[in-house]
Amino acid sequence: MSHLDSEPVGDPANLGFDKVRLTRLKHWMQRYTDTGRWPGGAVLVARHGELAFFECAGHADVEAKRPWQRDLIARIWSMTKPVTAVALLMLYEETRVHLDDPVEAYLPEFKDMQLLIPGATSLDQTVPVKTKPTIHHLLTHTSGLSLFTGPRLLGEAYAREALGLAKGYGGLDKMVRRIAELPLEWEPGTRWQYSVGSDVIGRIVEVVSGMTLDKYFVTRIFEPLGMTDTGFSVPESEMSRLPPQYEVTPAGIALNEAPEISAWRQGKVDTFCGGGGLVGTIDDYWRFAEMLRAGGELNGERILGPRTLRLAACNHLPGDLASLATEVWAETQFDGIGFGLLGSVVLDPAKAKISAQVGDYGWGGAAGTFFWVSPVDDMVVILFTQLLPSSAIPVRKELRALVHGALTGV
Incomplete structure (x- = not known):
């Protein structure tokens, strides 16, 4: 049973942590604040369903000197993807979809997909694909689709039209039809490439389901789990809880308020991007991650069956990402890391050169948010901040080292 209280529960020593070592997390967060390398953020560590550590540090608004607080609503960007995967897996359990179904069975616009020829210099230099992209390809980023951060021809086309990024594209249906009009970059199933597959x-x-994605999330996931502050937009009455977003520049951190980002403030979201559209609180995301840790159920509300969750959390690639990935940015390292239906999966901590357990899984967001669930350690760890890009400072591997350095018991 999970407590999910607003304060830490009990003594961390009872949850297998060295209390003194766990306080290193607070000093580490404060050091990043004091040196001006991040605006601020929060870290949550829970084990066996109980909170072992929670601290905020730094500022939500650097200019106004407003401190980071627990109830802030942050942009979680690609940490939306595991939520979208769970939504699909709920339909899978109801036998309304199958993982090996071709995408065109549900979206006819994906019939007769074209593939860019090697070395193409324009988007019309294509040949027909040999393999139809499937739902499994989409979930595992092996569909041949690209992302707006892609460095090549297709990625540049996505960036020009803000595919997978624009909150006001005119509807998810419209955006996905445009994605289907563009060619694939790789033959489905042959390469791993971070993509708009989740959209x-x-x-x-x-x-x-017959519902818009925002309504499906609310009725099937958010309301049952008590995620009252998570959604694709922020109510006008709660806008003060949405902090500015920052980016790293040569002169230090600076405000980042591109039109796509300010859309949350304007309340003009009409395109519910399953790949990166959500905002929410750290406690809300704990409820989601805690459901995963507990085998698909939280406080009597079952979202997924435990066997479906085990299927989703294992590696679905023939090897690690390094053996299959293209040379493109993603929210993970590649060596020793696989990929499942919910995010990355640790296969070999030594090869990955990180403190981790085999089978740890999770994902991150572009503004530095990050989480992992450890089935072996029965643990959830979540980091929230608002700093682009997520690779600006090595907080993810450092967080792993600090948490595992403090974890001494069973």
């Missing part, structure tokens, strides 16, 4: 999955959820 297409979100559209499949809409088609199969």
Whole structure:
């Protein structure tokens, strides 16, 4: 049973942590604040369903000197993807979709997909694909789709039209139709490339369920789990809880308020991007991650069956990401790391050169948010901040080292 209280529960020593070592987390967070390398943030560590550590440090608004607080609503960007995957897996359990179904069975616009030829210099230099992209390809980022951060021809096309990024594209259906009009970059199943696959999955959820993705999330996931502050936009009455977003520049950290980002402030979200559209609190995301840790159930509300969750949390690639990935940015390192249906999966901590357990899984967001669930250690760890890009400072591997350095018991 999970407590999910607003304060730490009991003594961390009872949860297998060295209390003194765990306080290193607070000093580490404060050091990043004092040196001006991040605006601020929060870290949550829970084990066996109980909170072992929670601290905030630094500022939500650097200019106004407003401290980071626990109830802030942050942009979680790609930490939306595991939520979208869970939404699809709920339909899978109801046998309304199958993982090996071709995408075109639900979205006819994906019929007769074209593939860019090697070395193409324009988007019309294509040949027909040999393999139809499937739902499994979308979930595992092996569909051949690209992302707006991609450095090549297709990625540049996505960036020009803000595919997978724009909150006001005119509807998820419209955005996904445009994605289907563009060619694939790789033959489905042959390469791993971070992509807008989760946005297409979100559209499949809409088609199969008959609900828009925001309503599906609320009725099937958020309300049952008590995630009252998570959604695709922020109510006008709660806008003061949405902090500014920052980015790293040569002169230090600075405000980042591009039109796509300020859309949350303007309340003009009409395109529910399953790949990166959500905002929410750290406690809300703990409820989601705690459901995963507990085998698909939280406080009597079952979202997924435990066997489905085990299927989702294992590696679905033939090897690690390094053996299959393209040379493109993603929210993970590649050596010793696999990929499942919910995010990255640790296969070999030594090869990855990180403190981890085999089977740890999770994902991060572009503004530095990050989480992992450890089935072996029965643990959830979550980091929230608002600093682009997520690779600006090595907080993820450092957080792993600090947590595992403090974990001494069973």
